[in-house]
Amino acid sequence: MFKDRLLEVLKKYVQIESGGSFTSNTSPSTQTQVEFAKVLVEDLKAIGAQDIKLDKDGYVYATLPATTDKKVPTIGFMAHMDTYPEGTIGRKVVPQLHKNYQGGDIVVSKERDVIITPFKAPLLKHCIGHDILTASGDTLLGADDKAGIAMIMVFAEHLIKHPEIKHGAIKIAFTPDEEIGNGPAKFDVKGYGADFAYTLDGECNEGVVAENFSAATVNISVKGVQSHIGYAKNIMVNPVRVLSDIIAAWPENKLPETTQDREGFIVFIDTKANFEKGEATAMVRNFDDNLLRQDIALLEAIVAEKRLKYPTTTIDFKVKFTYKNMKPMIDKNPLPMDLAIEALRQEGVNEIGVPMRGGTDGARLSFMGLPTPNLDAGYSLPHGPFEWCSIDQMQKIVNAMIRMIENNAK
Numbered sequence: 001m002f003k004d005r006l007l008e009v010l011k012k013y014v015q016i017e018s019g020g021s022f023t024s025n026t027s028p029s030t031q032t033q034v035e036f037a038k039v040l041v042e043d044l045k046a047i048g049a050q051d052i053k054l055d056k057d058g059y060v061y062a063t064l065p066a067t068t069d070k071k072v073p074t075i076g077f078m079a080h081m082d083t084y085p086e087g088t089i090g091r092k093v094v095p096q097l098h099k100n101y102q103g104g105d106i107v108v109s110k111e112r113d114v115i116i117t118p119f120k121a122p123l124l125k126h127c128i129g130h131d132i133l134t135a136s137g138d139t140l141l142g143a144d145d146k147a148g149i150a151m152i153m154v155f156a157e158h159l160i161k162h163p164e165i166k167h168g169a170i171k172i173a174f175t176p177d178e179e180i181g182n183g184p185a186k187f188d189v190k191g192y193g194a195d196f197a198y199t200l201d202g203e204c205n206e207g208v209v210a211e212n213f214s215a216a217t218v219n220i221s222v223k224g225v226q227s228h229i230g231y232a233k234n235i236m237v238n239p240v241r242v243l244s245d246i247i248a249a250w251p252e253n254k255l256p257e258t259t260q261d262r263e264g265f266i267v268f269i270d271t272k273a274n275f276e277k278g279e280a281t282a283m284v285r286n287f288d289d290n291l292l293r294q295d296i297a298l299l300e301a302i303v304a305e306k307r308l309k310y311p312t313t314t315i316d317f318k319v320k321f322t323y324k325n326m327k328p329m330i331d332k333n334p335l336p337m338d339l340a341i342e343a344l345r346q347e348g349v350n351e352i353g354v355p356m357r358g359g360t361d362g363a364r365l366s367f368m369g370l371p372t373p374n375l376d377a378g379y380s381l382p383h384g385p386f387e388w389c390s391i392d393q394m395q396k397i398v399n400a401m402i403r404m405i406e407n408n409a410k
């Protein structure tokens with residue numbers, strides 16, 4: 001029953017540019033996000049939300065007051081305003097609706113050869129009969145995470161129109177800069193005032209997720225020992241070779257391309273080297289903090305071995321832990337997951353609790369004292385022209401959200 005409205009709101013939002021920036025030091029990282037935030041503030045006012053606030057860092061907060069006198073936990077729903085930063089990929093989005101998907105390919109742009117095949121998009125198999133929104137071939141769609149924002153907006157509008165639906169206070173937040181990893185940085189957990197929350201930022205049919213990767217970044221730097229290349233015997237230490245040596249020594253069964261499900265990996269994402277010096281950066285990912293540390297120790301042992309092999313140079317090894325699996329924080333209170341799982345099952349969304357091989361804003365928020373599992377937002381293949389979003393899936397999740405707040409008030 002929300003389909004038309006969801007489509008209308010999502011189409012409006014994806015056409016408003018709000019890409020973040022990896023290189024800016026402002027907060028939020030781009031002015032377009034502030035402009036988008038202002039639109040959201042106006043829309044919240046128009047539907048009658050309360051306590052609407054846009055703060056100096058670009059966070060939008062609002063409240064839907066309780067419609068019951070019972071004392072029940074305060075639930076938050078949140079989504080991020082920024083789209084993927086790279087180049088012009090998020091600019092001038094032209095949304096395109098593919099009605100009543102019947103399986104097979106979705107042609108986004110024949111001209112540009114952007115065709116979403118079931119092989120490329122396995123989650124489409126859950127979407128037979130759905131209306132699918134895509135962009136038009138040269139941009140991303142931005143349903144990551146404007147689908148989440150549209151769902152929260154339509155959900156809020158429905159609750160305000162129907163005060164007979166009994167619920168406790170509901171907190172809304174729209175946050176900037178998720179894509180550059182800064183989403184929770186300036187989030188006001190205390191001011192928000194929710195007992196727990198949900199980000200609406202999960203892939204289509206993912207249901208609800210409370211497990212994400214723990215993550216670390218490793219930096220390895222090598223100093224060269226230089227010499228005339230014609231007379232370098234027993235003198236030269238070439239950082240280009242030393243780094244290649246280290247990278248090649250990492251076990252092949254611990255790479256992104258050789259792991260799945262609960263297996264962790266280390267991936268080298270960048271190397272720069274010349275005769276003078278070299279530097280390599282690697283990302284470490286695992287669901288288990290102990291296994292994460294073991295993999296880091298293994299890489300450090302490889303580096304130690306290379307220090308013996310190249311004794312006249314120095315090789316530095318630095319580790320930075322970036323985010324952690326939220327599961328231990330979520331497990332402390334079963335209510336957020338129980339509410340979500342029950343409501344999603346009633347809506348026929350059954351693939352629940354599959355750990356997500358990535359990060360989520362909710363992970364940091366959970367460690368900041370706000371347990372925040374991630375809910376399905378109906379989209380898939382974000383950050384590029386193959387991004388698609390099921391309007392029917394969005395509707396299912398909005399229905400589930402209404403069940404959740406009703407069950408919470410019982």
Ligand SMILES: [Zn+2]
Nearest residue numbers: 144145178201
């Ligand atoms: Zn997202």
